[in-house]
Amino acid sequence: MPSATDQDRIFAALANATRRELLRLLRDDGPQPVRALAEHFAMSRPSLSEHLKVLREAGLVSERRVGRQRIYRLEAAPLCEVQDWLGPYERFWRAKLASLGELLDRIPHEEAQ
């Protein structure tokens, strides 16, 4: 493949449970150095560094150096792009949920008889 698009990089970054958990930690606990993040994983620290690199290259986190630490911070902008991509599909699952709703509405009626 010639070159990955931004979208490719974003979706690929999200396609891994460790990386999604990293994003969640940065969201819920705020910016943190690598060491603090690493405490939540069984994985080796260098492996985690590489996951952070993937997130960085997708624009999902940013890094700022403080002494010998590197504080990682969540950058949610690329997720906005995911949201936008999702938009045109929304009516499809709304349609599904609506017809499920109708179905569920009918059950109590029948039980009431």
Place this chain on the structure above:
Amino acid sequence: MPSATDQDRIFAALANATRRELLRLLRDDGPQPVRALAEHFAMSRPSLSEHLKVLREAGLVSERRVGRQRIYRLEAAPLCEVQDWLGPYERFWRAKLASLGELLDRIPHEEAQ
């Protein structure tokens, strides 16, 4: 790896431009047999079949046999799950866009001077 979760399968399925384009075609042009889908790609048809398999295993498409054709249809429910996953991040990019908005609001003022 022990076993991929539903989320893993969904995000991984979306992490490929060909598969996202397949979903778009099914969304915009409705349910279609493989042959019709294949016309939009330079790729070999068997390769496309495998992409469809990945989408099927993620629950993003369903298949129904009609004669010797298999009609694929978009199933958007898993995308609803993506939407839900995105929810807790929303306030982060809203915050970013808001402060960008303030910044942009200021420019015309300064130019008006």
Place this chain on the structure above:
DNA sequence: TTGACGCGTAGGGAATCTCCTACTTATTTT
């Protein structure tokens, strides 16, 4: 029934992913 069609599966090759254990670099502490 023979051949063409629509589609999936098998098997394989190149590239990429995900993990590891060293090792390097930069900074802080003693």
Place this chain on the structure above:
DNA sequence: AAAATAAGTAGGAGATTCCCTACGCGTCAA
């Protein structure tokens, strides 16, 4: 200055991805 700390990089093993060609299976047409 030496040791310790924080984190990235190098290199490699094993699994997975993504593409291909060849082939098998079921269905329809001649």
